[in-house]
Amino acid sequence: MTHEIAVIPGDGIGQEVTPAAVEVLEALDIDFSFTESEAGDAVEEATGEALPDETYELAATADATLFGAAGETAADVIIPLREAVGSFVNIRPAKAYPGIDAVRPETDLVFLRENTEGVYSGHEDRLTEDVATLTRVTTQSASEQLAEFACEYAGPESEHDGFTIAHKANVMRETDGLFRDTVAEVAAENGIDTDEVLIDAFATKVCLDPTQFDVIVCPNLAGDVLSDLAAGLVGGLGLLPSANIGPDRGLFEPVHGTAPDIAGEGIANPAATIMSAAMLLEYLDYDEEAAAVHAAVEETLADGPRTPDLGGDSSTADVTAAVIERL
Amino acid sequence: MTHEIAVIPGDGIGQEVTPAAVEVLEALDIDFSFTESEAGDAVEEATGEALPDETYELAATADATLFGAAGETAADVIIPLREAVGSFVNIRPAKAYPGIDAVRPETDLVFLRENTEGVYSGHEDRLTEDVATLTRVTTQSASEQLAEFACEYAGPESEHDGFTIAHKANVMRETDGLFRDTVAEVAAENGIDTDEVLIDAFATKVCLDPTQFDVIVCPNLAGDVLSDLAAGLVGGLGLLPSANIGPDRGLFEPVHGTAPDIAGEGIANPAATIMSAAMLLEYLDYDEEAAAVHAAVEETLADGPRTPDLGGDSSTADVTAAVIERL
Numbered sequence: 001m002t003h004e005i006a007v008i009p010g011d012g013i014g015q016e017v018t019p020a021a022v023e024v025l026e027a028l029d030i031d032f033s034f035t036e037s038e039a040g041d042a043v044e045e046a047t048g049e050a051l052p053d054e055t056y057e058l059a060a061t062a063d064a065t066l067f068g069a070a071g072e073t074a075a076d077v078i079i080p081l082r083e084a085v086g087s088f089v090n091i092r093p094a095k096a097y098p099g100i101d102a103v104r105p106e107t108d109l110v111f112l113r114e115n116t117e118g119v120y121s122g123h124e125d126r127l128t129e130d131v132a133t134l135t136r137v138t139t140q141s142a143s144e145q146l147a148e149f150a151c152e153y154a155g156p157e158s159e160h161d162g163f164t165i166a167h168k169a170n171v172m173r174e175t176d177g178l179f180r181d182t183v184a185e186v187a188a189e190n191g192i193d194t195d196e197v198l199i200d201a202f203a204t205k206v207c208l209d210p211t212q213f214d215v216i217v218c219p220n221l222a223g224d225v226l227s228d229l230a231a232g233l234v235g236g237l238g239l240l241p242s243a244n245i246g247p248d249r250g251l252f253e254p255v256h257g258t259a260p261d262i263a264g265e266g267i268a269n270p271a272a273t274i275m276s277a278a279m280l281l282e283y284l285d286y287d288e289e290a291a292a293v294h295a296a297v298e299e300t301l302a303d304g305p306r307t308p309d310l311g312g313d314s315s316t317a318d319v320t321a322a323v324i325e326r327l
Numbered sequence: 328m329t330h331e332i333a334v335i336p337g338d339g340i341g342q343e344v345t346p347a348a349v350e351v352l353e354a355l356d357i358d359f360s361f362t363e364s365e366a367g368d369a370v371e372e373a374t375g376e377a378l379p380d381e382t383y384e385l386a387a388t389a390d391a392t393l394f395g396a397a398g399e400t401a402a403d404v405i406i407p408l409r410e411a412v413g414s415f416v417n418i419r420p421a422k423a424y425p426g427i428d429a430v431r432p433e434t435d436l437v438f439l440r441e442n443t444e445g446v447y448s449g450h451e452d453r454l455t456e457d458v459a460t461l462t463r464v465t466t467q468s469a470s471e472q473l474a475e476f477a478c479e480y481a482g483p484e485s486e487h488d489g490f491t492i493a494h495k496a497n498v499m500r501e502t503d504g505l506f507r508d509t510v511a512e513v514a515a516e517n518g519i520d521t522d523e524v525l526i527d528a529f530a531t532k533v534c535l536d537p538t539q540f541d542v543i544v545c546p547n548l549a550g551d552v553l554s555d556l557a558a559g560l561v562g563g564l565g566l567l568p569s570a571n572i573g574p575d576r577g578l579f580e581p582v583h584g585t586a587p588d589i590a591g592e593g594i595a596n597p598a599a600t601i602m603s604a605a606m607l608l609e610y611l612d613y614d615e616e617a618a619a620v621h622a623a624v625e626e627t628l629a630d631g632p633r634t635p636d637l638g639g640d641s642s643t644a645d646v647t648a649a650v651i652e653r654l
């Protein structure tokens with residue numbers, strides 16, 4: 001069976017790290033068919049559209065999409081793309097690697113971020129010159145779908161032991177209250193252990209001791225900020241992959257941006273995008289291959305060539321070749 | 328002139344640290360008249376009301392209020408109390424002290440958190456069994472008032488050099504857009520330097536290098552989470568004071584909670600509440616006395632007696648006496 005993979009490199013170093021990850025996928029003995037399409041600042045400049053219809057359609061029909069990064073137009077690209085693949089959860093692991101500078105080297109967390117609603121599906125209004133509003137939406141159904149995924153992800157068959165629900169239900173009583181109660185109920189029905197934490201308290205606690213957390217399930221914007229906080233603890237966005245999971249397709253992207261300061265120089269670190277490709281493999285049930293790619297990246301991080309962001313002087317191509325060699 | 332000070336110890340260690348801060352204020356040569364009132368879990372248990380009307384009235388009429396902490400009822404106490412004093416900004420300094428364990432010992436930040444709106448003034452609805460909404464409100468007028476305060480706080484007469492506006496206007500375009508544009512405009516009119524950062528990017532960056540920021544102006548919930556993140560970087564909530572400032576009165580409170588595990592033992596660290604009292608002094612224009620209290624606390628932290636949270640075995644009373652001795 002051929003797997004149709006959409007490839008959307010986007011802007012800046014997206015143009016360098018995305019082909020690197022494709023190279024790694026091509027080195028495996030799997031039948032992939034790659035189709036590339038455009039999105040981001042450059043195509044907006046040329047055509048007026050940051051996300052051309054054909055790119056949206058491609059993501060909406062491919063088995064999986066590999067996305068690089070977009071610049072100023074990031075929100076106009078990534079939010080509709082997540083919707084195109086029907087993604088209800090954004091998986092964001094934040095892990096420190098041996099030998100890589102980290103504020104908290106013991107960090108090893110996974111955020112399961114609700115990926116459809118909250119302020120992201122919100123309707124905004126400028127009511128008067130003085131007043132603007134945004135209606136934040138929380139549904140029981142989206143919370144349930146996320147919770148069911150989380151129970152699978154962090155359940156007895158996994159390496160995890162339940163999860164923590166992060167919310168601000170002491171202030172957002174109806175909306176985050178519905179989120180918390182629904183997720184906790186689904187977990188209880190599935191016999192999964194959960195505890196809960198307020199998002200502000202989480203921000204303090206995770207700095208003091210990240211090992212007190214493991215898998216964190218949270219609303220959309222909370223997940224955005226708290227996973228970026230965890231990125232800070234492990235040394236920055238450079239090594240963080242992510243997966244936007246839907247029932248029938250997925251979108252895989254590094255958490256980092258376009259890095260305009262080094263774009264075009266061939267020295268961007270491809271690790272986060274290659275690890276995103278490993279998450280794509282996992283999604284398509286190539287668990288062995290996924291594990292092999294993860295291991296190859298970790299080995300390369302430990303003793304292989306390094307790009308300048310990690311203190312080395314190797315190129316994107318060198319690192320990619322080193323990963324492929326270790327497969 | 329006598330200054331009327333409302334004293335609301337609340338629950339848990341609030342009952343220990345609030346009297347300690349009052350003792351420090353009493354040691355100064357200023358004419359204060361203190362009136363104590365109740366709020367929190369205990370009074371709710373006794374009367375059904377976490378914030379009795381007379382406590383609200385006291386805060387709404389006193390020149391300044393010193394608040395300790397509340398337990399489960401925190402939101403029911405602190406949100407109305409902020410409103411009672413007409414507070415439009417919550418000042419939250421997050422500073423690491425020499426000799427105190429910190430993840431990022433070079434942290435020295437001040438958050439100016441919008442204190443009236445966003446999700447906090449939000450109206451919530453359970454529209455259907457499935458759907459709950461929260462309407463987040465942003466006004467130009469509240470943003471302006473905050474910005475004018477920030478310009479004064481971080482302007483040329485201060486030790487600061489402008490401020491950073493933190494927001495998520497790439498997603499919340501109307502609401503955070505209005506906030507960002509209004510604050511930037513007021514700053515420009517006042518000749519104050521500003522830059523801006525997305526709240527998720529801030530979370531990463533502040534971990535990697537907190538010295539790239541100084542004063543951060545942000546919406547209400549963002550300020551809640553990001554200041555707690557900074558608390559994590561300086562070693563926890565234990566040493567963070569805060570000031571809720573209104574045009575005519577203010578409310579001063581430690582950022583920490585009720586610490587039920589050590590409540591009643593007489594070993595709570597009073598430093599955050601004493602520093603909140605110093606912010607109260609500043610608010611009433613006793614700048615010299617405020618500086619003296621701050622200095623006395625810093626000296627005590629550096630070489631004075633320490634409570635168990637800082638690795639010592641001294642009591643709240645010992646630390647309070649040491650601060651007073653250094654005045």
Ligand SMILES: CC(C)[C@H](C(=O)O)[C@@H](O)C(=O)O
Binds near residue numbers: 078224527
């Ligand atoms: C670009 C932006 C809309 C996006 C988000 O807020 O989700 C980004 O911050 C992310 O986390 O992928």
Ligand SMILES: CC(C)[C@H](C(=O)O)[C@@H](O)C(=O)O
Binds near residue numbers: 171401551
């Ligand atoms: C108790 C809660 C309502 C409050 C807030 O969210 O403002 C607290 O977290 C704080 O920061 O003072």
